[in-house]
Amino acid sequence: MYAVLFRQSHDEEWETCVPVAEFDWKQTVEPVMKLYTETTDGSTIETKESALVWHYQYADPDFGSCQAKELLDHLESVLANDPVSVKSGQHIVEVKPQVDNSILEALEAIFPNGSALLITGSMCGVSKGLVAERLLKTMRDKGMLPDFVLCVGDDRSDEDMFEVITTAAAGPVLSPVAEVFACTVGQKPSKAKYYLEDTMEIVRMLQGLATASEQAARTAPISR
Numbered sequence: 001m002y003a004v005l006f007r008q009s010h011d012e013e014w015e016t017c018v019p020v021a022e023f024d025w026k027q028t029v030e031p032v033m034k035l036y037t038e039t040t041d042g043s044t045i046e047t048k049e050s051a052l053v054w055h056y057q058y059a060d061p062d063f064g065s066c067q068a069k070e071l072l073d074h075l076e077s078v079l080a081n082d083p084v085s086v087k088s089g090q091h092i093v094e095v096k097p098q099v100d101n102s103i104l105e106a107l108e109a110i111f112p113n114g115s116a117l118l119i120t121g122s123m124c125g126v127s128k129g130l131v132a133e134r135l136l137k138t139m140r141d142k143g144m145l146p147d148f149v150l151c152v153g154d155d156r157s158d159e160d161m162f163e164v165i166t167t168a169a170a171g172p173v174l175s176p177v178a179e180v181f182a183c184t185v186g187q188k189p190s191k192a193k194y195y196l197e198d199t200m201e202i203v204r205m206l207q208g209l210a211t212a213s214e215q216a217a218r219t220a221p222i223s224r
Contacts, residue, residue, distance in 0.1 A: 148178065152183045153185065159191050
């Protein structure tokens with residue numbers, strides 16, 4: 001699945017944005033949620049860019065909980081073969097694109113307290129460079145200046161992204177002390193300054209970053 005993963009702070013969940021073609025599951029989920037909304041007074045459907053959420057906080061507590069359990073079971077059954085996650089929360093049932101847990105674990109280990117952005121694949125003709133530029137500007141507008149940027153890519157569509165982050169290093173969208181690394185997979189002509197031999201080396205690098213982050217967190221002085 002091609003996607004953008006983005007989190008603005010440690011307190012927020014990872015958000016994902018995927019191509020329209022990956023949203024076929026919505027055609028299955030929406031009619032089901034509408035049926036439960038019609039039969040459950042006080043419930044509503046929230047439509048997000050990459051998720052559908054059924055809310056029942058204003059429904060009868062017992063009936064709402066019963067309906068939520070039934071809806072959850074129904075959706076898990078009909079979406080068993082779709083690349084989506086179906087979960088329940090505080091008075092909600094949510095369906096959104098599924099993200100490989102190993103990716104989230106790696107990001108969580110490397111960025112335990114801050115924000116992060118991951119762009120994978122080519123997104124319906126949308127330039128990865130444009131996406132990276134807009135998100136960096138969004139973070140700046142929110143007063144969040146990244147101090148570490150790592151981009152790794154293996155094809156020509158990544159060159160725009162490499163150019164954006166390299167240019168950003170000298171601009172106002174990154175912290176003055178930001179470390180910026182653009183890496184290709186395999187040695188080749190590129191706007192990236194660095195390269196990694198293969199995907200296994202990427203995994204080793206991420207593991208190394210995770211280890212270094214954990215060690216830094218353990219040795220950091222406790223603020224009072």
